[in-house]
Amino acid sequence: MASIGTIARRTFLIGSAAIAGGVAFGYYAYQRPVSNPLTDILGDGETTLNPFIKIDQSGVTIITPRADLGQGAYSIQAALVAEELDIAWEDIRVDPGPPSPSYFNAIVASEGFPAAAWDKGLGASALRGLGSAMSKFMGMQMTGGSTTVPDGFDRMRMAGAVARDVLLSAAAEQSGIAKAELKTKDGAVITPSGDELSYTSLAEAAALIEPPSNVKLKPESEWRYLGKNMRRLDIVEKSTGTAEYGIDVIMPDMVFATVRTNPRFGGGLKKFDASSAEKMRGVIKVVEIDGGVGVLADNTWRAFKAADAIDCDWGSAPYPATSDEQWTEAAASFTEERQDSQFRNEGDVALALDGADLIEAEYKVPYLAHAALEPLNTIVQFKDGQLDIWTGTQIPGIVIQNIASLTGLDADNIKVHVLIGGGSFGRRLEDDYVQQAVQLAMAHQGAPIKMTWSREEDMTHDFPRPMGMARGRGSVKNGKVDAYDLGIAYPSVSASQFGERYGVPLPGPDVTIVAGAWDQPFSIPNYRVTGYRVPPLVPVSSWRSVGASGNGFFHDCFLDELIHAAGADPLEERIRLCWHEPSRKVLETVGEMSNWGSALGENRGRGVAFTFSFGVAAAEVVEVTDTPQGIKIDKVFGAAEVGKVLDPVNIEAQMQGGIIWGLGHAMNAEITYADGMAEQTNYHAFEGMRLYQTPEIEVRALTNGPDLRGIGEPAVPPAAPALANAIFAATGKRIRELPLNKHIDFV
Amino acid sequence: MNETGNHMQLKVNGKEHEVEVEEDMPLLWVLRDELGITGPKYGCGITACGACTVHIDGMAIRSCSMPVGDVFGEVTTIEGLGTPDALHAVQAAWIEHQVAQCGYCQSGQIMAAAAFLEVNPDPDDEAIDRALSANLCRCGTYVRVREAVKTAAAKLRGV
Amino acid sequence: MKKLIFALTGLTAFIVVHALAEEEEAPLAPLEAGSVSQEDGLANWAKIHEVFSHPRCANCHVDDSGIPMWSGPSYGKTRPHGMFISGGETRIGIEFVQCGTCHGRENSPTPHGPPGNEVWLLAPAEMQWFDKSSQEICEQIKDPERNGGRTILEVAEHVSHDPLVHWGWDPGPGREAAPYSAAETTDSILKWQAAGAPCPSAE
CATH class of the missing domain: 3.30.365.10 (Aldehyde oxidase/xanthine dehydrogenase, molybdopterin binding domain)
Incomplete structure (x- = not known):
């Protein structure tokens, strides 16, 4: 048969x-x-x-x-x-x-x-x-x-x-x-x-x-x-509790393992002393791998303990080692030499700004870890010339290519068995953890090896969403936004992820540097968006909603500043500026859902934001209260244009999740570097949103557009700017840097 | 728990197990790697995420940070709370509201909710927030967690 | 409610055993009244205050809101204990997010893991130190209504013997310990008492 x-x-x-x-x-x-x-x-x-x-x-x-x-x-x-x-x-x-x-x-x-x-x-x-x-x-x-x-x-x-x-x-x-x-x-x-x-x-x-x-x-x-x-x-x-994630896989004769690599990406391992680790209970073998060590043991916890006990002499980071130095590098990138793209340039920005009352602002977004709750792991067995890999991955084909070149094995002898992931948010578009597990399996052939990262290993080796900076200049005329000029500088995700790690350098500008900013359906008389490429710093990766994750904040908050300067209504002016019918409907819908314009009461504020990303127009309204202890997010309304609704309950879940993801990181999350290493090692220092901070969330998916679209990411970008705009409305404080809790408390 | 050297008796989901491990091995790793009970998840190892939550004599406990030598009673994991064929009310509510996305935190969320509803069968939003804010969800299922807790509470009250 | 009561009973048993252990220790002898000058007394109070106001102590000596604090060099910006944690009226946590849900009998060996002790709970609300001045805490320590019904000698004994108090000097990896030691602090209390327990003037 x-x-x-x-x-x-x-x-x-x-x-x-x-x-x-x-x-x-x-x-x-x-x-x-x-x-x-x-x-x-x-x-x-x-x-x-x-x-x-x-x-x-x-x-x-x-x-x-x-x-x-x-x-x-x-x-x-x-x-x-x-x-x-x-x-x-x-x-x-x-x-x-x-x-x-x-x-x-x-x-x-x-x-x-x-x-x-x-x-x-x-x-x-x-x-x-x-x-x-x-x-x-x-x-x-x-x-x-x-x-x-x-x-x-x-x-x-x-x-x-x-x-x-x-x-x-x-x-x-x-x-x-x-x-x-x-x-x-x-x-x-x-x-x-x-x-x-x-x-x-x-x-x-x-x-x-x-x-x-x-x-x-x-x-x-x-x-x-x-x-x-x-x-x-x-x-x-x-x-x-019966879903089987990679971390739950149990096979006969399986060996448990973990790795510890230099937390300074690419810094390498100079030498190590595993003599005390090797004597610890349950330890089978200590293996040197690229940039670090791996421990094979009879229990994951014992492997963790032994890995901690290895004395490692790490090399230094091949990039500016502190966040301050990295920001200096970003700030120095708004130059002609580092200009990467200028996909939008309408009207004459220079002329419009000349002699106008200039409104200028600088915005910053931090590095962010994916920090999926399931620590990265992979099970590998190398037996009789055949390499079997069980893992949660978004790139099985690239895994095979990379593992073939790592091991010299023919791709036909490498099998990838894809498992469900306990979260990813883009992290499983990388395969560093798979390569490490394969190195352990090649050094200990026959038995299946389950390699699990400790949370600390996971958090400190997360190829993060890049930090970035934007400089806006603009002017208003007759109560309307007249000129909008936004420069955005990031290290390139495309160069780092596709070029360095997929081995597929993409020619031309990196669209992700300006995605979610250059492609917004607004007609402003003088409108320019320029991308600048910061030289490579920490290796960076795709993070839920990629470039738009930071650019939604840059583009929309600066637009909000100009609208306020013009004395216009934030929602009305966005609708007036928007020429794209389905997008306008999205804005009108959140206006209607949130009863925009109604009185909110003492110490409360409402902000709106809009981002077009991944083909989806998404708008969100956030309502906050300025309490004596800090900002409380009360309610969020979200609308998105998806073309066609195939699974209403899941669209609702993805939009709720995207909003919580966007708000949580905007509130309190960042990765910073000192001595080349991420300073946040676990969730105590990288928290995101918790249940008590979760507002009521009401979402609606619209179907006025011509194309069917996915909704896993587009609800993320408008969340941070809508929150920042709401805080401005409630407090008069314009916060131009994420996370917001560097400048204001949340309850 | 009776101890004889490193041999320990551990009662999990109604079944007696004898394990021979270090007393300071966290209960989580005894369950997962020694007994093959993988419902409780490893997320942080420092009680910051709650994915490892189990019950000990009905009390919600973070198994990642409890040395097995300190276990003071009978352990219940999500596998012992209910099964696909015989769901606990909290699990049924979780299914009804389709709470899970990646699902990795949900064993812990469900175990925390089940222990909580035992002592507060009719919670308001404030009580739910107090009870479950120590359980981290990265996917952002919190809105549904809240709804499901209320549904589960109603089921348990027989409403 | 049954299980909560059971858990509370378990905790009470802990505390009773604890109290018994405390009693078995040799009692402290007070120094002769007046043997320490007023000035030295105040200097000793300053040391005591350094200890009591230290985050390892004050973070759990909070008001009747029952919210423990995270503050001090190892915690960054001062803020309420994360995760919306409350000690509740019982001061041992609420509705199955008891302190013991995370805080075990020993300090977690993992960096940033939960600290632990045989007992883990907030001090009674009337013993609030967090956010209070040196003078306020000083007056409080002398007032049995606000020090757990103790004489000053008994306060010294409490500091000298209580395991949870002692945790302040052994708070686990990555956490700054309270200054001095249990013995030094006990000694300071005895000297302060001998000087007539003088309090600094209001700031």
């Missing part, structure tokens, strides 16, 4: 999905069909109908190649396939599948190009097309950029529909009943007389049938799952 799977002709899917979805990649060559990676790994009794569907005697398994870090990716991917395939919700099983270029993410790379998602012009489409082509070439099976839903919407429904079609054909052949008279229901083909032919019984025959070149997808009105509240597939496991 397995041999059926080796028929390598089920390869049409990407091409046909692309056509059905109306996506023009621009270059036909890139529409070459992809192979079905499941064919190589089918077990006994398993059949595959296409890269997203595997069937065996006990039912259907849907392949969900986008990682679930908590954002509900498995459930929505399964729903897309199940909707068309027609299987019962409770019968759905999911499997992340093998890493494969077939599961490339066509959308994520397009975010790396300066084409704003609202721009439908030919030039912008061509640029975006280049992004998707490159992504495919790079085999980027990446989870990120809030793309799981838009990337999978057509492709995965097509997978379900095509599979259903061949199952119907197989049933027609088997029963002798015309295909048109057959229906499907909950994993079975139903004959006119009511007989049921299960998909499992039809799968083998179906796999031999040439799939149709096109199929008709269900109209929205017939959806049974999409558009309705779905019960997350993992909700029972995650509510009963």
